[in-house]
Every structure is written in structure tokens, then in C-alpha cells.
Amino acid sequence: MRLGVKVDLIKRYNEAEINGKKGTRKAFTLDVSFEMENELVVLFGPSGSGKTTLFKCISGITEPDNGKIIVGNKVYYDKDRKINLPIQKRNLGYVFQNYTLFPHMNVRKNIEYGLKDWEKEEREERIMEVLSLLHIEELETRFPSQLSGGQKQRVALARALAPKPGILLLDEPLSALDMKIRIRLAEKIKNLQNRIEIPLLFITHNLEEALLLADRVLILHGGKAQQFGTPEEIFCHPENIHVAELTGISNIFDDAYVEKYEEESKSAVLKSGDMRIKIKSQNLKSGDKISWGIHPENITLLRDDSDSEGRDENIYPAHVNSIINKGPKKRISLKLVKHNKSLTAELPAQFVDSLKLHAGGSCMVRLEMSNIVAFHGF
Amino acid sequence: MMDKIWFPLTLTLWVAAISSILVLCSGVAIGYVFARHDFRGKRLVELLVTLPLVLPPTVIGYLLVILVGRHGLLGQMIFDVIGKGIMFTWQAAVIAAYTVSLPLMVYTAKAAIEAVDREIEYSAYILGKSELETALQITFPLAKKGILAGLILSFARATGEFGATLMLAGNIPGKTNTMSISIYSAFQAGNNELAEALVLILVFMSLLTIALTGRFVEKLEV
Numbered sequence: 261m262r263l264g265v266k267v268d269l270i271k272r273y274n275e276a277e278i279n280g281k282k283g284t285r286k287a288f289t290l291d292v293s294f295e296m297e298n299e300l301v302v303l304f305g306p307s308g309s310g311k312t313t314l315f316k317c318i319s320g321i322t323e324p325d326n327g328k329i330i331v332g333n334k335v336y337y338d339k340d341r342k343i344n345l346p347i348q349k350r351n352l353g354y355v356f357q358n359y360t361l362f363p364h365m366n367v368r369k370n371i372e373y374g375l376k377d378w379e380k381e382e383r384e385e386r387i388m389e390v391l392s393l394l395h396i397e398e399l400e401t402r403f404p405s406q407l408s409g410g411q412k413q414r415v416a417l418a419r420a421l422a423p424k425p426g427i428l429l430l431d432e433p434l435s436a437l438d439m440k441i442r443i444r445l446a447e448k449i450k451n452l453q454n455r456i457e458i459p460l461l462f463i464t465h466n467l468e469e470a471l472l473l474a475d476r477v478l479i480l481h482g483g484k485a486q487q488f489g490t491p492e493e494i495f496c497h498p499e500n501i502h503v504a505e506l507t508g509i510s511n512i513f514d515d516a517y518v519e520k521y522e523e524e525s526k527s528a529v530l531k532s533g534d535m536r537i538k539i540k541s542q543n544l545k546s547g548d549k550i551s552w553g554i555h556p557e558n559i560t561l562l563r564d565d566s567d568s569e570g571r572d573e574n575i576y577p578a579h580v581n582s583i584i585n586k587g588p589k590k591r592i593s594l595k596l597v598k599h600n601k602s603l604t605a606e607l608p609a610q611f612v613d614s615l616k617l618h619a620g621g622s623c624m625v626r627l628e629m630s631n632i633v634a635f636h637g638f
Numbered sequence: 639m640m641d642k643i644w645f646p647l648t649l650t651l652w653v654a655a656i657s658s659i660l661v662l663c664s665g666v667a668i669g670y671v672f673a674r675h676d677f678r679g680k681r682l683v684e685l686l687v688t689l690p691l692v693l694p695p696t697v698i699g700y701l702l703v704i705l706v707g708r709h710g711l712l713g714q715m716i717f718d719v720i721g722k723g724i725m726f727t728w729q730a731a732v733i734a735a736y737t738v739s740l741p742l743m744v745y746t747a748k749a750a751i752e753a754v755d756r757e758i759e760y761s762a763y764i765l766g767k768s769e770l771e772t773a774l775q776i777t778f779p780l781a782k783k784g785i786l787a788g789l790i791l792s793f794a795r796a797t798g799e800f801g802a803t804l805m806l807a808g809n810i811p812g813k814t815n816t817m818s819i820s821i822y823s824a825f826q827a828g829n830n831e832l833a834e835a836l837v838l839i840l841v842f843m844s845l846l847t848i849a850l851t852g853r854f855v856e857k858l859e860v
Contacts, residue, residue, distance in 0.1 A: 321760055347763045360761040364779050374765030423765065 265427060265459045268293040269317055269327030269337070290314060290483040293327075300453045300460045302470040304506065305480035311463045314480070315429050318461075319354050320347035331459070332426045353420030353428040357435060359412045361404040367415050368400045374423040390418040393452070410441045417449075421456065430462045434469060446472050467508060471495065479503050500635050504553050509633065511603045512553035516634075518544050527629065535599040538573045539632040550634050556591070556606035558631035562624040563615055574627040578603070582619050583612065592617065594625060642832055645812060646820040647839060653728060653816060654796035657735035661792045665743030666785055670773055672744065673751040691741045695801025698737060702806050706733060730807040731814055735796035742795055743788040750784020751777055783855060790851050794844065 271290040290310040294301075303311045316322035318329055320336065323344055329336040331352065336345045362370050371390060375383045391397045394414040404412060413433055420428060430449070434442045450473050453460050464470050470477055471491040479486040479494065481502040487494060498504040504512055516532035521544045528544050530537045530552060539552065562575070581593040581602075590612045592605045603625065617623055672684060690698050706713045708723045717723055724730050754777050762772040778785065800818040807814040809823055817836055824833040 319760070319764060347760070348766045348768060350764070351766075352764060354761065354764050356757045356761065358755070358757070360755060360758045362758065362762075362776060373762070373767075377766070419761075419765070 263332040264295060264297045265332075266295050266328065266330040267314075267318065269314075269324040269329060271313060271317055271322065271324045288313075288483055290317070290324075292478075292480070292483075292485050294478055294485060294488055296459050296461075296476070298457050298459050299475040300450065300462060300473055302474035302477045303461060303463045303480060304465065304467070304470040304474075304477050305486075306465060306506070309480040310483040311465075311480055312431060313483075315354070315431055315461070315463065318427070319352055319429060320345065320350050334426060351423065351426050353423075353425035355413070355416045355420050355428075355430045355433050357432045359404075359416040359433075361407075361412055361415060361419070363404050366401050366403050367396065367407075367418075370404070370415060371419045371422050374419065386422055386424075390422045393421070393455070394418045409437045410445060413437065413445060417452070426458060428456075428458055428460045430460065432463050432465070434464070435466070442469070443472070449473065467506070479506060481506070496633065498633055498635055501551060504551075504633060504635060507555075509553040509555050511556065511559075512551060513601065514551040516550050516552055518546050518548040518550055521546050528634075530634070533599060533601065535576070535596070535601060537627065537632070538629050539634050540630050541634045544634070548636070550636060552632055552634045554603075554627055554632050556604050558628065559594075559603060559605035559607070560626040560628060561592070561605060561607065561612075561615060561617070562626055564622045564624060573629060574632075576625050576627075578623055578625045580617055580619055580621045580623060583617060585609070594623075596625065597622070639832065639835075642820070642824075643835055643839065646815055646817045646836065649728060649731075649815070650797055650817040653731045653735055654793050657732050657739060657796045658789060658793045660732070660736050661739050661743045661796075662785075662789055665740055665788065665792070666747045666778065668740075669744045669747030669788075670751050670777070673748045687744050688741050690738045695738065695799070696805060699734065699802035699805025702734060702737060702802060706730070706806070725806065726808045726810055726814060728807070728814060731799075731803050731816060734802035734806045735799045738799055738802055739792035739795040742791040743785075746788030746791065747781065747785050750781035750788075753784070754780045786851070786855065790847060794847060797840070797843070 269290070269292060273288045288308075288310070290313045292310070292314055303314065305311055313322065317324045318331075318336065324337060324339070326339045328338045328340075330338075331350075334345065334351070335341070335343050336350050337343060362373065365373065368387060371387050372383065375386060378386065388397075391400060394417055396411065396414050396418060399407065399411060399415065404415070407415065416433070433449070434445055437445065446469055449460075449462070462473060464473075474491050476489060477491055477494045478488045479502070487499045487503045489497075494503060495507050498507055498509065501512060501514070513532050516530040516537075519529045519531045519536070521528040526542055527538060527540050530539060530550065532552065537552065544550070564577070576599065577597045578594040579597055581595055583593075584591040586606065588609055589606050590609045592607065592612065594603045594605060595601070596603065605625075615623065668687065672680070693701075703725070704710050706716065707725055708714070708717060713723060713725075724733075758780070759772050759777060762776050763769070767775070798818055799816070800822070803814075803816060804819055809815055809819050815823065817840055821833050821836045821840075824830070824836065
């Protein structure tokens with residue numbers, strides 16, 4: 261039998277419950293179902309989308325209202341069979357956002373804490389093993405207050421891994437760290453996952469982190485799984501507006517329908533308002549109502565005088581509303597002159613300068629058909 | 639004279655010490671339950687524990703007499719077990735001191751325990767520890783400053799306890815005359831010399847407690 265993780269659960273919070281705890285929030289239902297192998301799955305979604313609630317249900321801190329949670333050969337929870345394994349017996353690793361190291365114990369004691377039932381020799385061996393796995397041998401006798409953020413994170417990982425858990429849950433483990441360490445540790449976690457060979461769930465609301473780490477990404481929004489796929493699939497073929505927005509597509513238009521679909525070339529012509537646009541896409545039919553969008557980075561700008569309108573596909577004259585500096589990039593707010601549509605482009609500053617663009621000026625916008633994403637909207 | 643100081647002093651310290659030990663064990667446990675668990679009637683229990691804080695000591699004393707007096711609910715049980723009543727004994731003084739100082743411990747401990755990150759406790763559960771193990775090994779050590787503060791407050795309150803003690807344990811020289819009761823009766827009898835000596839000792843003890851705990855708490859800083 262192939263071991264993996266199977267989650268299919270519903271957890272409802274009614275308004276009163278939530279209001280009792282913190283402020284005013286609407287009633288909320290987490291309704292998620294997915295299966296995974298020994299891979300790294302990133303849970304990605306805005307705050308309040310249910311990511312942490314999902315972790316609480318898996319770990320047993322919160323009891324779901326219905327469903328099943330199975331990890332390897334252990335049934336954590338099964339409503340029908342009335343199984344709700346106590347949190348102590350689930351044998352999982354959980355790294356909380358703020359690491360939750362025991363401040364009154366040194367690093368060694370922290371790691372040892374989950375190994376109290378082990379034989380002395382095996383325990384010693386295991387402690388050395390995880391210390392070296394995370395390269396923290398030299399921190400053994402330090403107390404949490406004497407560690408940097410990155411070190412704490414590695415100690416928390418070591419402590420979680422020490423009892424050989426069946427699954428590892430990481431709740432935004434990098435969010436408290438600065439950018440430089442973040443990327444380095446993200447790579448380390450990726451690397452670690454290849455070696456420990458257990459399913460690993462990782463929460464983040466940082467897109468870059470998600471794309472960098474994930475074997476697959478599970479997108480959560482409003483308590484529902486929106487899409488589950490490889491970073492490539494998520495990024496290039498978002499299935500709905502929530503996924504599109506979460507992956508950074510800020511130019512989204514929901515007023516289109518498929519005017520013509522060519523099966524052979526897998527391309528379609530959309531009519532969006534009074535604008536015609538050609539896209540590459542699959543599984544469309546003429547007459548489908550559809551939304552389309554494009555990443556701000558994927559918009560191409562041409563000089564106004566390049567005389568290319570109509571000659572090539574998806575080229576439109578535009579008016580430059582404003583240009584905002586954004587580090588090495590510039591953010592350009594555009595208006596398509598003939599179609600009353602606004603777009604935002606984000607391009608390298610150098611390139612924008614070479615076009616001699618300025619607010620109030622004009623240019624040509626080209627929307628490369630392979631860069632346009634289309635999804636069934638609402 | 640020495641005897642008239644020495645006995646109340648040792649009796650007071652003895653009663654306060656026993657009461658504080660009882661308060662520590664039960665108060666921390668109650669504080670933990672209040673901080674971490676919800677149950678039916680919790681508000682009522684919280685109210686009952688808080689009551690001694692606001693009731694006049696004589697009222698508490700009266701209620702305790704009803705409870706542990708010879709014909710009281712508990713009093714009868716105690717009589718059946720040990721064959722004598724405990725009214726007007728040092729044990730009665732302990733009961734009085736315990737009752738009035740318990741809420742101080744419960745509420746400081748509760749606040750300190752609430753301040754411990756819930757996720758730290760969850761981390762211990764996830765590492766296989768039971769709730770009791772986690773409370774003893776993680777929660778209480780992390781709440782130790784608050785618990786210690788509660789203990790000091792309770793000890794100080796027990797040392798100065800007067801009203802309820804007088805009602806329950808009386809003022810029997812050589813048996814139940816604690817410091818504050820001795821001060822009162824010395825003053826009543828016009829023995830100002832003795833009253834002043836006892837007052838000075840109590841003030842000195844209080845100052846010493848504050849000074850010592852200040853240093854102790856500093857040492858607890860990790």
C-alpha cells in the first residue's frame with residue numbers, strides 16, 4: 261500500500277463563536293479535500309482563508325465537524341468511525357509561526373523533550389542526528405533567548421523532526437525572518453524535504469516562497485480549495501479569479517466571451533467589451549462567458565511610432581496615465597485608447613527609459629497571446 | 639515579654655506558611671483551570687473564589703464558623719474523623735488565612751498562566767506530553783514569576799489576617815493568638831510597649847519580604 265495523506269474535512273465556525281474570541285468576523289466554513297504523497301505542498305492564500313485552521317484540524321488542536329484525516333497508516337480523524345486520535349498520539353511535527361521553543365530549556369533539552377520515551381542510546385543518537393541534519397551542533401547548549409531568528413527556526417525544525425513524525429506542518433516558518441535569510445532557509449527546507457521523505461505541508465502568503473518551494477500548491481480562499489497543482493499550473497493556468505489574483509494578475513477583465521475557437525491551433529478569439537483579443541487556450545467553446553487577464557510583467561510596450569497596429573495580433577494604442585518608480589522596475593498605468601480599458605504594466609526601469617515613456621504620452625501595448633490567461637469566472 | 643512576642647511570631651509564621659503551601663498547590667491548580675478550561679458554572683465558581691476578596695473578614699469568619707463549626711457541614715465530618723472540633727485551634731487559623739488569601743493566588747496565577755503562549759503548550763502536546771505533564775513542565779515554569787508574586791501576596795495576607803481568624807480561632811493566649819490579634823489585645827489592655835514591639839516586627843518582616851522577593855525575582859529572569 262502506498263502511504264500518503266488524505267484530508268477531507270469540514271469545520272464550521274458560527275458568528276457567535278468567532279465574535280467571542282476575537283473581534284467581529286463573519287461565520288466561516290473550512291471545506292477542504294486533498295491527497296498528497298511524500299511531497300512538499302504549499303498552502304497558499306490570503307489571511308483568513310483557513311490555512312491555519314486546516315493545520316489545527318490536522319494536528320488535533322481543533323476538532324473538525326465532519327470528514328476524514330488520514331496520514332500514512334494512521335487515522336487521525338474519521339467522523340463516521342468516531343475516531344479522533346488525541347493530539348499526543350498523532351506523531352506529527354508542527355512548527356508554529358513564532359517557533360514556540362521552550363524558553364526555559366536549552367536547545368538540546370528542547371529537542372530531547374519529544375524523545376523522553378526513547379532508549380537512552382537511541383535518544384542520544386537521534387539528537388546528534390537532527391542537530392547535524394540542521395547544522396546546529398554548535399547551538400546545543402544555548403537557550404532560545406540567545407538565538408537569532410534563523411537559528412530558532414532551525415531548532416524548531418529539529419525539535420519537530422526528532423521524534424520521526426509522519427507528517428511535518430510548517431506555519432509560515434519564514435515570515436519572521438528578513439529577506440536574505442528567508443530565501444536561503446527556503447532552499448534548505450526544500451533540500452531537507454528531499455532527505456527526510458515525509459509529507460510536508462507549508463503555509464505561506466508569500467507568492468515567491470510558494471513558487472520556490474512547492475512540489476504542488478494548494479490555493480485556499482474563503483475556506484475553500486480553489487486549485488491544487490504544480491507552481492507552473494497555478495501560475496500559468498489559474499482556474500478562477502481568486503487564483504488569478506493571488507498569483508499576481510492585476511489586469512483582470514470579466515466581460516468577455518469566446519467569439520471563435522479553433523480546435524486545431526488551440527486558440528480562441530475573445531470579445532471583451534468592444535475589444536477583440538486572441539488567446540491560446542484549451543477546452544473552450546464558442547459563446548462561453550469567460551474572464552481573462554495578464555500579469556503586469558508580461559505586458560509588452562512598443563514605441564508609438566512603430567506602426568504595427570493591426571499588423572500583428574493583440575496590439576493596441578494606449579495612453580500613459582502615470583509612471584511610478586518601484587525599485588529596479590517601473591509601474592505604468594495605461595489606458596487603451598480605443599477600448600476604454602485600463603491596464604497596469606510592470607517593466608524594468610531601463611526598458612521604460614529607453615522607450616522615452618512619460619506620463620501623458622502614448623505608446624503601443626502588445627499582449628502576447630501565450631501570456632494571456634483565461635478562466636471561467638464567477 | 640520575650641515569650642509574649644515569641645509565641646505570636648512563631649505561630650503567625652507557622653500559620654502563614656502552612657496556609658501558603660496549601661494556597662500554592664490549590665490556587666495554581668484552580669488558576670490553571672480558570673485560565674484554560676470552560677465548563678458549566680465556571681462563572682459561579684469564579685465568583686465563590688473571589689468572594690473573600692470583597693466580603694468583610696467578619697462575614698467570612700461567620701460563614702466559616704457555619705461551615706467548619708461543630709455542627710457545620712465540614713465540621714461534623716472533621717469531628718467524625720479526628721474525634722474533636724477544630725474551632726479555636728491553630729488549624730482553624732490556617733483555614734481562615736487560607737480562605738482569605740486563596741483568591742490572591744488564584745487570580746495572579748490565572749493571569750500569569752493566560753500569558754503563557756497557548757501554542758507553546760500545543761507544541762508540548764504534539765511532542766506527546768499529556769496536559770498534566772505540560773502544565774507541570776512547561777506552563778508553570780513559564781508562569782513562575784506570576785505564581786511567585788501570588789505566593790508572596792498570599793503569604794503577606796495570611797500574616798496580617800485578623801477578622802476571620804478572630805471569629806474562627808479566637809484569641810486564646812498561647813494557643814491561637816497570632817501577631818495581629820496580639821497587637822489588638824495588647825493595645826486593648828493598654829500594653830502599648832508590647833503592641834509597639836509587635837508592630838515593629840511586623841513592619842520589619844514585611845519590608846524584608848519585599849526586599850527578598852525583589853532580589854529573587856531578578857534572579858528568575860532568564
